[in-house]
Amino acid sequence: MNRIGVLTSGGDAPGMNAAVRAIVRKAIHYGIEIYGVHRGFMGLINSDFVKLDISSVGDIIHRGGTTLLTARCDEFKTEEGQRKALKNLEAFGIEGIIVIGGDGSLRGANALSKLGIPTIGIPATIDNDIAFTDNCIGFDTAANTVVDALNKVRDTATSHERTFIIEVMGRRAGHLALYTGLASGAETILVPEIPFDLNAVCDKIEKGYIRGKLHSIIVVAEGAANSMEVGKVIQEKTGLETRVIILGHLQRGGNPSAYDRILASRFGGKAVDLIIQNTKDKMLGLINGELVITDIEKVLSATKPLDMELYQLSDVLSF
Numbered sequence: 001m002n003r004i005g006v007l008t009s010g011g012d013a014p015g016m017n018a019a020v021r022a023i024v025r026k027a028i029h030y031g032i033e034i035y036g037v038h039r040g041f042m043g044l045i046n047s048d049f050v051k052l053d054i055s056s057v058g059d060i061i062h063r064g065g066t067t068l069l070t071a072r073c074d075e076f077k078t079e080e081g082q083r084k085a086l087k088n089l090e091a092f093g094i095e096g097i098i099v100i101g102g103d104g105s106l107r108g109a110n111a112l113s114k115l116g117i118p119t120i121g122i123p124a125t126i127d128n129d130i131a132f133t134d135n136c137i138g139f140d141t142a143a144n145t146v147v148d149a150l151n152k153v154r155d156t157a158t159s160h161e162r163t164f165i166i167e168v169m170g171r172r173a174g175h176l177a178l179y180t181g182l183a184s185g186a187e188t189i190l191v192p193e194i195p196f197d198l199n200a201v202c203d204k205i206e207k208g209y210i211r212g213k214l215h216s217i218i219v220v221a222e223g224a225a226n227s228m229e230v231g232k233v234i235q236e237k238t239g240l241e242t243r244v245i246i247l248g249h250l251q252r253g254g255n256p257s258a259y260d261r262i263l264a265s266r267f268g269g270k271a272v273d274l275i276i277q278n279t280k281d282k283m284l285g286l287i288n289g290e291l292v293i294t295d296i297e298k299v300l301s302a303t304k305p306l307d308m309e310l311y312q313l314s315d316v317l318s319f
């Protein structure tokens with residue numbers, strides 16, 4: 001293989017740049033030409049390729065976001081769009097592609113593999129909702145960002161003796177909510193995977209106040225419930241002053257943590273090793289500290305379960 005490409009796609013995640021840096025430098029180490037594709041799959045359709053060298057990825061290991069830019073591209077979901085992308089790759093002599101992104105991006109990588117082009121997927125999403133890897137690039141950084149925000153909210157919550165509802169990202173998965181809720185000592189964590197009863201949540205808050213607690217923090221994954229509605233119900237039922245904060249996109253930004261930089265560097269380096277062997281349709285993951293390689297098809301048909309041990313622990317610790 002003489003020429004490969006790399007793209008970042010879907011929601012950005014801190015650490016994507018560190019992965020691109022590792023891919024570019026490892027490829028150059030092997031004497032392979034490496035092209036960056038701008039704006040994810042849209043760049044494949046528009047032939048938006050740029051040759052990368054050692055210095056093009058200098059000074060980016062510590063930056064959040066993605067210097068290759070990312071986008072959502074519905075045209076790539078169609079067979080016509082995929083064929084156009086393949087034609088452009090062939091015309092450019094790009095023989096393999098590394099896709100960095102979340103669940104949707106892995107579906108795109110899978111579609112490309114089916115057209116015959118070697119494709120490696122690198123999981124990167126702050127939702128951490130991809131099976132066959134303990135961590136996705138960006139999750140550790142986002143969790144630290146949320147915990148930092150929750151520390152700040154706790155100061156004001158205690159001073160004003162208020163109940164705060166904090167909505168964190170996670171439309172289909174509660175990993176970020178669970179992890180940050182436990183790390184912040186939240187009273188309640190609401191996640192899409194587990195049904196909940198708001199009456200029980202209110203009882204718990206009231207008992208806390210009777211016991212002399214000065215505040216309550218409830219972490220809600222965006223897919224678990226409408227956080228504004230949760231706040232309204234809690235205020236009505238308990239009579240306690242309640243505030244809702246939606247953390248939103250700030251969770252995606254910021255310098256990647258050391259953990260995410262190292263994870264990204266390991267994934268990036270290994271992805272090049274795999275692609276030069278013409279490997280098709282594989283995703284890299286990290287399980288118990290070891291790099292593992294799984295068929296993307298298999299990854300996409302699985303759901304990563306919520307860590308119930310952590311959930312139960314958070315419940316026990318927060319009465």
Ligand code: ADP
Pocket residue numbers: 009010011040041042071072073074076077078101102103104105106107108109111125
């Ligand atoms: P993420 O990768 O963060 O989950 P999306 O779900 O938005 O983000 O997916 C990113 C892009 O991946 C989409 O805009 C589209 O170009 C591509 N994609 C998603 N699903 C498919 C699919 N089923 N087939 C082909 N490409 C897809």
